[in-house]
Amino acid sequence: MGSNGENLDLQQQVEFLEQKLAQAQKMAALGELVSTTTHEFNNILMTIINYAKLGLRHKDNATREKAFEKIFAAGNRAARITNSVLGMARNRSASQEPLNLTQLVEDTLLLLEREMNKYRIAVDKQFQPIPEAVVNGGQIQQILLNLLINARQAMPNGGRLLLKLLHDREEEMIDLVVRDYGCGIPADKLPRIFDPYYTTKTGPDSSGRGGTGLGLSTCREIIESHRGRIRVDSAVGKGTAFTIKLPTVRHAALRHPPVAAPIVAPTTPATDQPGVVAGS
Ligand SMILES: Nc1ncnc2c1ncn2[C@@H]1O[C@H](COP(=O)(O)OP(=O)(O)OP(=O)(O)O)[C@@H](O)[C@H]1O
Numbered sequence: 001m002g003s004n005g006e007n008l009d010l011q012q013q014v015e016f017l018e019q020k021l022a023q024a025q026k027m028a029a030l031g032e033l034v035s036t037t038t039h040e041f042n043n044i045l046m047t048i049i050n051y052a053k054l055g056l057r058h059k060d061n062a063t064r065e066k067a068f069e070k071i072f073a074a075g076n077r078a079a080r081i082t083n084s085v086l087g088m089a090r091n092r093s094a095s096q097e098p099l100n101l102t103q104l105v106e107d108t109l110l111l112l113e114r115e116m117n118k119y120r121i122a123v124d125k126q127f128q129p130i131p132e133a134v135v136n137g138g139q140i141q142q143i144l145l146n147l148l149i150n151a152r153q154a155m156p157n158g159g160r161l162l163l164k165l166l167h168d169r170e171e172e173m174i175d176l177v178v179r180d181y182g183c184g185i186p187a188d189k190l191p192r193i194f195d196p197y198y199t200t201k202t203g204p205d206s207s208g209r210g211g212t213g214l215g216l217s218t219c220r221e222i223i224e225s226h227r228g229r230i231r232v233d234s235a236v237g238k239g240t241a242f243t244i245k246l247p248t249v250r251h252a253a254l255r256h257p258p259v260a261a262p263i264v265a266p267t268t269p270a271t272d273q274p275g276v277v278a279g280s
């Protein structure tokens with residue numbers, strides 16, 4: 001058999017494995033959303049059941065009123081979650097449309113509110129007024145879920161999580177920053193974090209999260225398909241900042257061509273020097 005035949009065979013195998021990987025990434029993302037939503041619903045149901053019991057046990061008006069208020073609030077929360085998840089499910093196509101990222105970030109935080117409380121993570125939001133971005137909402141939510149859960153896992157004893165949204169007028173991009181003050185990533189590991197299956201987690205944690213190593217590789221692919229960029233700045237013991245840049249409606253209208261290949265350089269998150277950049 002000639003080497004040409006072998007090459008073709010290898011090429012086919014690579015293509016087959018790439019398809020498998022893409023499929024696995026989609027499943028991992030869907031699994032993440034399903035497990036997050038199910039967890040949240042379970043928590044809400046517990047609240048509703050417990051306050052219903054309280055109301056049944058106590059006949060006085062004050063206690064019953066409080067119970068009804070709690071049940072009402074929990075029911076509303078569940079409805080808000082269902083609406084946003086259904087919205088995302090409806091928009092499962094690959095289409096990119098003008099979208100309000102602030103709302104999307106708020107919806108995603110709502111999904112993780114309990115989880116962040118449980119791990120004593122204080123979420124600090126610094127949202128500037130921003131124009132709409134041209135994105136696939138479901139895909140961007142998937143990125144956010146992974147970045148937020150990664151940040152939470154980097155702070156096992158709790159801590160602060162800073163979320164920023166700003167308008168980069170020069171480039172006509174929206175900057176979304178997810179910054180944690182957790183363990184950080186060693187400089188020699190930084191170039192590997194976007195590799196498929198690269199993980200330092202031993203498996204799912206106490207909340208059933210993490211460990212496939214597909215999170216960031218999927219993030220990178222999604223951002224590339226949006227002609228955006230992702231960069232990371234990290235310092236061991238200080239924390240990590242991921243910055244995502246996504247085109248605004250105006251940018252999309254101007255049809256800027258894609259730019260820049262990945263650059264690799266570790267820094268501290270406190271500075272503005274280049275970190276690891278991925279994207280088109
Ligand atoms: N905020 C962060 N702080 C510290 N390390 C991080 C952070 N985000 C990512 N990492 C490192 O990068 C690795 C890869 O992250 P990625 O999200 O791709 O996979 P994972 O979180 O390990 O598993 P998965 O997301 O598939 O459940 C992590 O295992 C971790 O070592």
Ligand SMILES: [Mg+2]
Nearest residue numbers: 146150215216
């Ligand atoms: Mg992850």
